[in-house]
Amino acid sequence: MRGARIEVTGIVQGVGFRPFVYRLAKKTGITGYVKNMGNSVEILAVGGGEEINDFLAGLERDAPPLARIDNVSVQPTDEKDLQAFKIVESSSAGGSGSVLPPDVCICETCLAEINDPSNPRYGYPFTVCVDCGARYTIIETVPYDRVNTSMTDFPMCSECKREYEDPVDRRFHAEPTCCPACGPSYHLYYGSKLVDVINPVEAAVGKLDEGRIVAVMGVGGTHLASALDDTVVQRLRRRFNRPEKPFAIMVRGLEAASKFASLSEIEKRLLTSLRRPIVAVQKKSLAPELVAPGLDNIGIMLPYTALHHLMFNYTDADGFVMTSANLPGEHMFTEAEKVVASGFSDYCLVHNRRILNRVDDSVLRVVGGRPAFIRRSRGYVPEPIQLEKESMEVVLGLEIG
Ligand SMILES: [Zn+2]
Ligand SMILES: [Zn+2]
Structure with missing residues (x-):
């Protein structure tokens, strides 16, 4: 042959x-x-x-x-x-039935870049490469090329283009690649007023540490964030009109997670997996009671985007409440204007990249030693579910809000 x-x-x-x-x-x-x-x-x-x-x-x-x-x-x-x-150039032939990749957490190499003061992507919340980052949330149509994603709004600078075209570079054909010179950016609002600061992410974290409620727009939607403090969480509950809904928390790492919950090995593996779901785990007494009132478990996740890691760089806090921001019965906010107009938070940290496919955080719980989905979304969607038997009966449910 x-x-x-x-x-x-x-x-x-x-x-x-x-x-x-x-x-x-x-x-x-x-x-x-x-x-x-x-x-x-x-x-x-x-x-x-x-x-x-x-x-x-x-x-x-x-x-x-x-x-x-x-x-x-x-x-x-x-x-x-x-x-x-x-x-060679993509063909649009046979475009239907495509399997698009889900959004996964930032890789170790990109993480090292955002923490390296000598790197051009130091402190940049949209840092990504061919092995990590946003995918499904920014894809408009197939084939998966930059022109078919919301990154088409951000033409590459010459250095990003050089990396994108270099076959030995790890950003070779990394469609969402960008840098502070050419990519999307974050802005901080107080009410509906733009706050004039050099580093909006650092400023937003400062507000969280002061006990303010901050809406944080992320990769596939928006979180309402607050400090892990019962007084602040109570304010968030009143403002958000959610007297009892269990809120998820994001913690800086496994060590911090262990302060708030007892974790099994399988739960640790899920928390640190590329898909970074929320895992419902056994609550310890150190967890603020009002985060998940009356429950013996708590939903925990680890940072998954460059933004989240940067947030923890700017604080000593072990974690924050990070709950999906949505009106009752409606989907999570994906547009900066709606986040700002909602009035749920004191401050809004929003970005200017269009979220084309909304994804909420996935939620898993380990039952009988095996992970079971409470909500299958970010990190897993739109991957198809492979059924074990052809004749299996499947029951599907729909969750809104
Ligand atoms: Zn990467
Ligand atoms: Zn660039």
Whole structure:
């Protein structure tokens, strides 16, 4: 076989799959191309039989962590040797039925960048790369290219473009990539007035530490945040008209989580997973009573975006209340104007990137040693649910607000 036409289906868009295929082709001496087809990736691989076998073996074995390969079909072809391996323009053919990637937490490399004063992305809340960050929440349509996301509102600066076009860079074809020079930004409002500060995130955290209620717009919606203090939480409850609803808290790490709850190993794994759900866990007496009044469990999550990590950089607090901001019976706010107009909070920390698909925090609880969904959303949606048996009966429920 001199060549193979390969079709890969599964979660292969927005997870660094094409750059991975490019690097694999270089490594195994393959020429040809890789192309995004909307609901699959098409690869033409030209080379000797051994090279093609190595290439095919690596395709499944070394796929990026966020990719999920459902099927690989291989058709032999008699293509002539090509000069190089290329990533070619996407085709919109076969765009329906695509599996889009969910939004996952910031990776360790990006986290190191936002904490490094010498890095251009130091302190930048939208830092992302091909292995991490926003996906589904910013996608308008397939194929997953920047032009089909809300990042199309932010043309790349020359340095971001250089990274995006460099096959050995980890931001090669990272569609949401941006930097402080070219990307979205946060703004702080007091009531409906814009607050003139150099660092709105730091200023917002200062207000939280003072006991103010702050609406925090994030990747797929908006949280109402407050300090972990019963007096402040009581104010939040009155203002938000939620006398008893259990509020979730975000804590800076597992050590802080252990102050408020008893955690099993599986709960720790869920809390620190790429998907970063809220996990309902056994409450300890140190947890403020009014966060989850009358309950013996509490919903805890760890920081998942660059913004959240930056928030904890600006405070000594172990955590904050972070509850979804929505009107009763309605969806969580996804538009900055509505967040500001809602009047739920003293301050609003909002950004100017359009949220195209709203996602609430996922909520899990470990039952009988296995995770069970209370709400399946951020980090999991829109991944399909794979059922174990074809004849299984499935009951679906709808939750609003
Ligand atoms: Zn990253
Ligand atoms: Zn830039």
